[in-house]
Amino acid sequence: MNDVILTMKGIDKSFPGVHALDHVDFEVRKGEVHALMGENGAGKSTLMGVLTGIFSKDAGTITYEGKEVYYASPREAQTAGIVIVHQELNMMGHLTVAQNIFIGREWKKGPLIDDARMNEEARKLFALLKIDINPRETMSRLTVGKQQMCEIAKAISHEAKIIIFDEPTAALTDTEIEQLFNIIRDLRQKQYGIVYISHRMDEIKQITDRVTVMRDGQKVGTLITSECTKDDIVHMMVGRVIYEEPKTHSRVPADAPVVLKAEHLYAGRMVQDVSFELRKGEILGFSGLMGAGRTDTARALFGADPRESGDVYVEGKKVNIRSPQDAVREGIGYLSEDRKRFGVVLEKTVAQNSTLASLRHYVKYLGMIDRAAERKVSQEMVKALKTKTPSVDQLVMDLSGGNQQKVVVGKWLISKSKILIFDEPTRGIDVGAKQEIYELMNRLVKEGKSIIMISSEMQEILRMSDRIVVMCEGKKTAEFDIAEATQEKIMSAATREIAV
Amino acid sequence: MKFALQRFKNLRFVKLIGFNRVVLIAIIFLMYGFFTILTPILRNGSSFVNYNRILSALNYAYFIGFLGLGVTFVIATGGIDFSIGPVMFCSALISGYCLTKFNMPLWLCLFVSVAVGAVFGSIGGYFVAFRHLPSFITSLALMQVAKGVGSIFTKTQSVTWPSGSSAASWYRDLVKWNGIPVGFFIFIAIAALCAVLLYRTTAGRYMLSLGSNKEAVRLSGVDTRRWEMLAYVMSGTMAGVAAIFYVGAYTTVQPGLGDTFNNEAIAACVMGGTSMAGGSASILGTVIGAIIVALMQEGILAMGFTISYQYVLTGLIVLGAVTADIISRKRKN
């Protein structure tokens, strides 16, 4: 066995309301590719954040090359040789490849930058990595895959010893993935320590030596990749006891009418031929991992992003939704996963937010807002949803996450939406408020609304949905009735093997 | 002391118009006192306290105020309009030319003035809202266009509206009638209308909301482009109204000018508490701000300084007000 280069022991980290890391151990050896797996929110990113100085740890030790270390910023970690290749690339698109790689540490020839040397050094780096990229090419002209390879080259030029790949293949084509793997194998040969975060099971099998699985902030275990099966890993990822009762059967009568039907939706790379039906009084769960294209599907359906093709039927009638206005007119409401950016207007009051989607119904004459009616309806909504706010004149900014969410729900109820799309309805909401949101959703369907719920939380999906659609890489990969759905089945469909 | 301040802040009147506005009103009186004391000292016995000075300050306050009211809408949506000053002059030139050279009826010319402003506002609004151009560069470009159009229309000559008290100059009664500052009442009335539009109507609600979070408003099913454009139309229209009050007070307009008034109008807005970040605006603040700008100008001239001091002070005031706004926003988050 190779030498251990990095040991993390008993790492503990809490955020307000969340125990993100619960005494986690993790180690990396020279010349190994170590996979880090787990559902969204299992604590992988936090662990890597603690390692690279993005977060400070509450307890535990990090030993790197035999010495106990602590990094206050990503820059310090980088100088020491620990580098993350991010999913979102930190590139300056207008500069050339070589200029990007050596930004901040250019060689100089007199007063001028020695670009020739930079290009030469970059060329050497690429030769070392066996990559074919022209150092003089403008960064924005490269494909995402090539840009990522530049990031790797940059990491290596920083004399990194540990390289962390955070879902590196999410945006790559098959040939690019193959290239990336060749590079990673090469790096392994050269005794780099590599951490590989991914959801793609087949990749884990292909490229990694060991796999550590995390769940709910804890380490579940470490396996030798060659000695375990995909089922072992899936089982470790989801093998949690579900405290709340999962739904066992659908509560929707078999003859409930279809209120929304989407056929062959296409919108960019993340929505590829998605079709589904939503029935009256149903909660249709959309499961899948981060970046599976669920939000993209919802936004395309809602008219927030342009749709390339596909038909949408509301209550059997074909509709042409080209903007959010059209969707709202058809009685569809969308509750974004990023509430603060897309859901509420923080600097406005509860009442003003409540009527934002239906203001034209609260007009007396000449476009004058009937403020009494506006206050009345939002007060009723506050009461009905049990929103905790001193008054409807409170700024939404001052409410908690759960109550902000209720304001958004209220907005769509006031606009008399029949179909509600909840995108990660409980993200950033504490446990007690979560329960309330769930009860609220159940009440809504009982009252005849229909809900599409996008969620990355397995428990949430199993507990709330009547039917489950699973998406992976922009495609619908499975559909289950709640009676037949299991964690394993869903996870398997969400991490579908992709032909490499 | 702190307790007294808190109690003052809680007074109903203070709460109604906002503590900052109360401070601004106090500043008006302080400035007035300041000029009253300093003018005789600096200018050997000449006095600042004089009814005509108040009228003259008001003359300045009207058109700056109208420009300020208009641009308040644009700033509320998170944009800026640098074209208002030259557009005001362009309106005054074209309508004045219609009046003096084409002998069009006066009422029609006043209408033309407002319409010219509205057209410029619509063009700017279209490019900003529908074509997503940055508002500052669009309005700067329109500023040039307005200057050019004004000059070309009048063949680069200044236009003098009829003066005196003949029947042909009844428009001057809108500003001052028998020594009564009628303009002030009209100004307040139009400001009140603007306040109603901004705070009480759907249009105003949408403009203010999209200034804070455009995407959230769009995702609520609102056609944000339309309302964003409307803000620029308001700005242009008010520039057309400002033109009437400018000629009502000064009668003569020269082509190729007007850009200094942009800054003073914007100064009136930001002083009054309208945030450059968008989303919050105060019509009352703009009204008070315009009066402060006008009083400052009157005082500076009365004390024997040139208008240049006004330019420098306006620049510093805007910088100060915007910095204060940014710092207070940072503290809130």
Added chain:
Amino acid sequence: MDRLRNHPLIKKLGVQRLVITGVLVILFVFFTLMSPSFRKYTTIITMTSYMYYIMLMAIGVTFPLITGGVDLSIGTGLVCYSIVGSYLMRQMGLPIWVAMLVTVGMGVFFGFFNGIIIAKLNLPPFITTLCTMMIVRGLGSILTQSMTGVWPMAGQEGSWFRDLLKYKINGTIYPVGLVIIIILVIIMSMVLNHTRVGRYIIAIGSNKEALKLSGVNVVRWHVMAYVFSGFFAGLAAIAYAGTFTSITPGTGAGFELDAIGGAIIGGTAMTGGSGSIVGTFLGVILISLLKTGLPYIGLQANWQQIITGSIIITAVTIDMIRRRK
């Protein structure tokens, strides 16, 4: 078309710059054909004289534009610096080189002032430089008691600075200023593309956060962009004094738009991250050619303003559409 676009020579020059050059040639031919009086050597002299100060401002303002900002203070700034310089010579009897130093120095100072406020306090560039525009506009008049600025005339002591722009030999005038401009374009092109300050200014406009993460002192280089702009406004002040005999205090508003327009036509994007000094050079020539040429075909001088305005809106719209793709 694609093959043409990938030709090494065209790639080196850039499509946009080639298009502008083409437009320049066409316009020139057009004016020559339309107006006999345009076809004179003196026309070229007039055009270049009117061009110098715009060109200098434009070279400078390209830097803030590349960072994604703007500098509106250069127009009234150059008038202010210029009349202060003249005041030093005429009222205080200082030698011309001191006046020139102070003129440029003031530009650098206000550039620095803008830069600090924008980079350090994070105020929006357009509102910051608008305020500076007001401040320098008033300051020029205050410092000189509103006296018209006059720099040494031909034959007077110190008039040698005019020879830097126009040199007379045997009655023929040579636009030597053009040589200085071309040298400056080459130098600033080098600064933009081959020095650290240029590299970081481009990077700020491209992705400021990424640059920060690379451990670069962003504030410092961001300020430098505005210092460049101020410095060149100072140089433009001297060029302006060399072209015009008297300078009225409080004017200059709108000059900056000719300069910004030139830079935008030359391919500098309002969104930051890309721009070229050579492009700016060509863009300003285009604007100057229009300014000089239009009166010859019977359009009043005021059409220039409309045309400048329309060109800016068109150029930015085209840039927006191209970026959407």
